[in-house]
Amino acid sequence: MADKYGIIVVDTGGKITVDLPDGYVLAGSGLHFLDLYYDSPPGAWKKPDAWQAILDDISDGIEPCTDPDCDCCGAKEQGDERATL
Numbered sequence: 103m104a105d106k107y108g109i110i111v112v113d114t115g116g117k118i119t120v121d122l123p124d125g126y127v128l129a130g131s132g133l134h135f136l137d138l139y140y141d142s143p144p145g146a147w148k149k150p151d152a153w154q155a156i157l158d159d160i161s162d163g164i165e166p167c168t169d170p171d172c173d174c175c176g177a178k179e180q181g182d183e184r185a186t187l
Contacts, residue, residue: 104120124175
């Protein structure tokens with residue numbers, strides 16, 4: 103599912119990170135990225151439940167960010183130096 107949308111998903115052993123292509127957000131939540139800490143505090147999430155939550159979040163796909171004041175991608179369009187941090 104991640105490949106379908108150009109999303110990068112990484113499981114570090116305690117956290118699952120979801121990074122979207124520049125200028126896009128998750129259609130369901132409007133987030134540019136997602137970090138799910140499934141071992142903080144220990145036992146907070148069971149790993150299969152964490153992965154299911156990630157799949158649920160990306161199942162609606164992605165869409166272009168339309169927020170002109172967006173700190174994540176709006177700055178890039180305006181040439182703001184914050185976009186390179």
